[in-house]
Amino acid sequence: MTKHTPAASQKTDAFVERLELPPFQQGSLTGLDFAVKDLIDIGGHTTGCGNPDWRDSHGPAAANAVCVDQLLSAGATLKGKTVTDELAFSLLGENYFYGTPLNAKAPGRIPGGSSSGSASAVAQGLVDFALGTDTGGSVRVPASNCGIWGLRPSHGFISVAGVNPLAPTFDTVGVFARSADVLAQVAAVMLACEASSASEVDRLVLIDEAWQLVDRSALPALRAVVESCADQLCGGRAEIVEISMREIDGANAEQLENWLLTYNTIQRAEIWSCLGLWVETYRPQLGPAIAMSFQLARDVKRDVVIKFIEQREAYCRSLNSFLSPRDLIVIPTAPCIAPLKGSIGNNREQGDYFPRALSLTSIAGIARLPQISMPLAEVDGCPIGLSLLAARGQDAFLLTVARQLDKARVVTYGATTP
Amino acid sequence: MTKHTPAASQKTDAFVERLELPPFQQGSLTGLDFAVKDLIDIGGHTTGCGNPDWRDSHGPAAANAVCVDQLLSAGATLKGKTVTDELAFSLLGENYFYGTPLNAKAPGRIPGGSSSGSASAVAQGLVDFALGTDTGGSVRVPASNCGIWGLRPSHGFISVAGVNPLAPTFDTVGVFARSADVLAQVAAVMLACEASSASEVDRLVLIDEAWQLVDRSALPALRAVVESCADQLCGGRAEIVEISMREIDGANAEQLENWLLTYNTIQRAEIWSCLGLWVETYRPQLGPAIAMSFQLARDVKRDVVIKFIEQREAYCRSLNSFLSPRDLIVIPTAPCIAPLKGSIGNNREQGDYFPRALSLTSIAGIARLPQISMPLAEVDGCPIGLSLLAARGQDAFLLTVARQLDKARVVTYGATTP
Numbered sequence: 001m002t003k004h005t006p007a008a009s010q011k012t013d014a015f016v017e018r019l020e021l022p023p024f025q026q027g028s029l030t031g032l033d034f035a036v037k038d039l040i041d042i043g044g045h046t047t048g049c050g051n052p053d054w055r056d057s058h059g060p061a062a063a064n065a066v067c068v069d070q071l072l073s074a075g076a077t078l079k080g081k082t083v084t085d086e087l088a089f090s091l092l093g094e095n096y097f098y099g100t101p102l103n104a105k106a107p108g109r110i111p112g113g114s115s116s117g118s119a120s121a122v123a124q125g126l127v128d129f130a131l132g133t134d135t136g137g138s139v140r141v142p143a144s145n146c147g148i149w150g151l152r153p154s155h156g157f158i159s160v161a162g163v164n165p166l167a168p169t170f171d172t173v174g175v176f177a178r179s180a181d182v183l184a185q186v187a188a189v190m191l192a193c194e195a196s197s198a199s200e201v202d203r204l205v206l207i208d209e210a211w212q213l214v215d216r217s218a219l220p221a222l223r224a225v226v227e228s229c230a231d232q233l234c235g236g237r238a239e240i241v242e243i244s245m246r247e248i249d250g251a252n253a254e255q256l257e258n259w260l261l262t263y264n265t266i267q268r269a270e271i272w273s274c275l276g277l278w279v280e281t282y283r284p285q286l287g288p289a290i291a292m293s294f295q296l297a298r299d300v301k302r303d304v305v306i307k308f309i310e311q312r313e314a315y316c317r318s319l320n321s322f323l324s325p326r327d328l329i330v331i332p333t334a335p336c337i338a339p340l341k342g343s344i345g346n347n348r349e350q351g352d353y354f355p356r357a358l359s360l361t362s363i364a365g366i367a368r369l370p371q372i373s374m375p376l377a378e379v380d381g382c383p384i385g386l387s388l389l390a391a392r393g394q395d396a397f398l399l400t401v402a403r404q405l406d407k408a409r410v411v412t413y414g415a416t417t418p
Numbered sequence: 419m420t421k422h423t424p425a426a427s428q429k430t431d432a433f434v435e436r437l438e439l440p441p442f443q444q445g446s447l448t449g450l451d452f453a454v455k456d457l458i459d460i461g462g463h464t465t466g467c468g469n470p471d472w473r474d475s476h477g478p479a480a481a482n483a484v485c486v487d488q489l490l491s492a493g494a495t496l497k498g499k500t501v502t503d504e505l506a507f508s509l510l511g512e513n514y515f516y517g518t519p520l521n522a523k524a525p526g527r528i529p530g531g532s533s534s535g536s537a538s539a540v541a542q543g544l545v546d547f548a549l550g551t552d553t554g555g556s557v558r559v560p561a562s563n564c565g566i567w568g569l570r571p572s573h574g575f576i577s578v579a580g581v582n583p584l585a586p587t588f589d590t591v592g593v594f595a596r597s598a599d600v601l602a603q604v605a606a607v608m609l610a611c612e613a614s615s616a617s618e619v620d621r622l623v624l625i626d627e628a629w630q631l632v633d634r635s636a637l638p639a640l641r642a643v644v645e646s647c648a649d650q651l652c653g654g655r656a657e658i659v660e661i662s663m664r665e666i667d668g669a670n671a672e673q674l675e676n677w678l679l680t681y682n683t684i685q686r687a688e689i690w691s692c693l694g695l696w697v698e699t700y701r702p703q704l705g706p707a708i709a710m711s712f713q714l715a716r717d718v719k720r721d722v723v724i725k726f727i728e729q730r731e732a733y734c735r736s737l738n739s740f741l742s743p744r745d746l747i748v749i750p751t752a753p754c755i756a757p758l759k760g761s762i763g764n765n766r767e768q769g770d771y772f773p774r775a776l777s778l779t780s781i782a783g784i785a786r787l788p789q790i791s792m793p794l795a796e797v798d799g800c801p802i803g804l805s806l807l808a809a810r811g812q813d814a815f816l817l818t819v820a821r822q823l824d825k826a827r828v829v830t831y832g833a834t835t836p
Contacts, residue, residue, distance in 0.1 A: 266577075
């Protein structure tokens with residue numbers, strides 16, 4: 001087996017492969033071009049999943065992933081495959097073998113992952129939009145870090161056929177764009193949703209524990225954007241609700257720690273069920289951080305998983321029954337601006353970046369809600385995302401609201417339509 | 419590559435492998451034993467997916483599928499792996515390599531597939547319950563054929579981690595049992611749902627086009643059961659609504675033909691995106707019927723898929739907004755009793771069995787609804803299932819109703835608790 005060498009430290013390419021696949025026909029996306037994360041099949045090309053041994057142990061895809069065909073059918077042009085963290089199992093965007101795609105708005109900082117190359121390519125303007133996948137934040141966090149729009153849809157409504165699985169009850173295909181208009185156009189194709197005319201918001205719900213997770217230095221900018229959004233959306237008519245998650249989920253935990261533990265345990269068990277065979281049989285060379293992550297997945301005690309699945313479904317039910325179809329949850333996408341390159345260690349159990357980030361992203365993951373990260377704030381000259389979450393299935397409403405906010409330029413940081 | 423020989427014609431085993439995996443601990447399923455379809459991972463054993471070349475080209479699973487761990491954690495004992503149609507891609511239960519598991523209540527007839535061995539084992543009383551998978555009817559149709567209870571849950575709520583994918587936006591893990599009580603107990607563990615106390619039904623909705631698909635000879639028995647159910651459930655209070663699907667979906671098609679075409683097109687595109695690489699790279703030996711099915715999957719025109727995804731989501735939205743949380747749809751599970759062994763040709767485009775069966779099963783598949791097939795009727799001494807479908811996410815309510823009907827012995831055919 002070939003020993004693969006790590007990427008040179010200056011390697012910042014967003015693409016692993018450039019190509020030109022013309023659209024099948026004209027459609028609503030005619031004139032737009034896009035890239036897809038190298039976890040999503042392009043027929044005739046080998047999906048590498050961010051790991052050279054995966055690439056070398058798999059043949060070329062027989063067909064495009066179904067979501068790629070949807071976009072080609074709607075008139076978009078496919079320009080290439082983008083760098084992903086290995087097997088999509090990270091939030092950083094620092095791939096041991098393929099490098100760290102440029103974060104154009106914050107060079108020197110990580111783009112975020114695992115859909116690192118897709119976020120990087122969109123933020124650089126190399127394509128109009130890009131597909132990523134989002135299991136535990138892999139679209140939302142890079143969107144926040146890179147200062148672009150990112151959608152994680154309601155779970156189960158965009159086909160993952162031809163997309164390598166990570167943790168199926170959390171896996172989604174998501175979208176990056178530089179404007180909410182493009183985001184909404186692309187999402188309308190993929191979700192086959194009817195345009196929602198409704199944009200009247202009943203309540204903006206701020207979850208206390210989520211807001212406690214964000215850096216204090218980021219709070220003023222983010223809260224200022226929340227107030228602008230509230231003015232714009234509600235004109236004072238909608239209710240702003242600040243509430244503890246404990247009042248929603250009936251549990252007794254601080255800081256979303258039960259949400260985090262629930263997410264981590266189920267995600268790791270599912271990852272080992274999906275990818276353990278390949279890891280154990282093929283013994284691939286893995287980057288040191290990903291190797292440790294797989295170790296955590298292997299070490300999950302399988303007899304405790306049932307308890308967390310029960311917890312997850314109870315949380316999912318309580319949050320979905322709390323939310324009306326015209327409610328929006330408002331939380332920071334990530335706990336801070338993009339960390340400096342190389343600043344997060346290989347062991348994700350150490351340090352607080354992963355726990356804080358995953359606590360925030362676990363809300364939509366556990367409750368199967370759609371979430372949009374909006375590039376509306378900055379701290380120290382770097383982007384940080386504000387997120388809106390809607391009730392399950394209310395993706396069209398969520399996109400309509402995002403469009404309205406983008407149009408109204410409720411923006412403290414310049415990341416709108418070029 | 420070894421050339422594999424077809425199964426002897428008299429091969430009727432339900433199991434491909436017997437084993438004894440004790441529960442992790444005591445729980446709500448203590449004392450019950452179960453088997454799982456050989457598409458669902460058991461750690462340390464190779465998942466064969468019903469095809470010898472698949473078995474020989476894959477290593478042993480690194481872990482149990484998450485759903486198997488849930489059952490072991492709840493106290494159940496695992497007794498073995500059951501025969502599946504190749505890659506789960508059939509409704510018949512006639513596996514070229516592994517034979518045709520016995521249909522104990524209708525010997526000489528097929529058990530139905532693709533979860534053939536699981537249905538056969540439960541109907542024979544070899545285990546208390548069994549897991550199958552249901553993409554286009556692979557639990558519901560064998561339950562109907564074999565005279566047992568079968569659940570297809572709401573899509574996306576039972577983890578498919580460690581279950582080989584076929585068509586992910588339709589794939590579910592389902593359950594077979596000989597009583598609604600056991601079915602509900604097992605489902606409560608897997609879905610982590612709270613017991614529903616509500617069993618008051620608002621409306622029983624009979625879809626005209628579904629009833630037109632059933633053999634005329636089966637109509638009297640099935641309609642008699644519908645009337646008994648109505649008496650039992652509603653005591654005359656609930657509304658019985660006979661309605662054309664055209665009034666719900668706003669479309670203009672006869673006989674659910676658009677539902678069928680929509681289902682077939684998306685399912686085949688997803689199958690080719692998921693399994694095409696293995697078929698093209700490995701060139702496995704396939705049974706003649708499955709080889710033709712894969713040919714159909716390969717031949718889907720990828721630029722038409724978008725239209726059917728739009729159609730699917732429109733149907734899904736219209737049916738889910740038509741259904742209140744206390745409504746039930748009532749349809750025949752299958753168009754007829756189990757066909758005689760060998761009576762359906764290899765080409766599923768010919769003959770009317772597959773189109774009629776898949777038209778019926780496409781309703782829950784397209785709309786992501788839970789469905790239970792109930793063994794309450796017989797025709798010519800052979801079982802045929804009556805199905806209840808509930809609104810998306812109303813699995814607990816559906817199971818409560820099923821339990822109530824089983825308890826009341828609304829039965830014209832003896833298939834209740836032994």
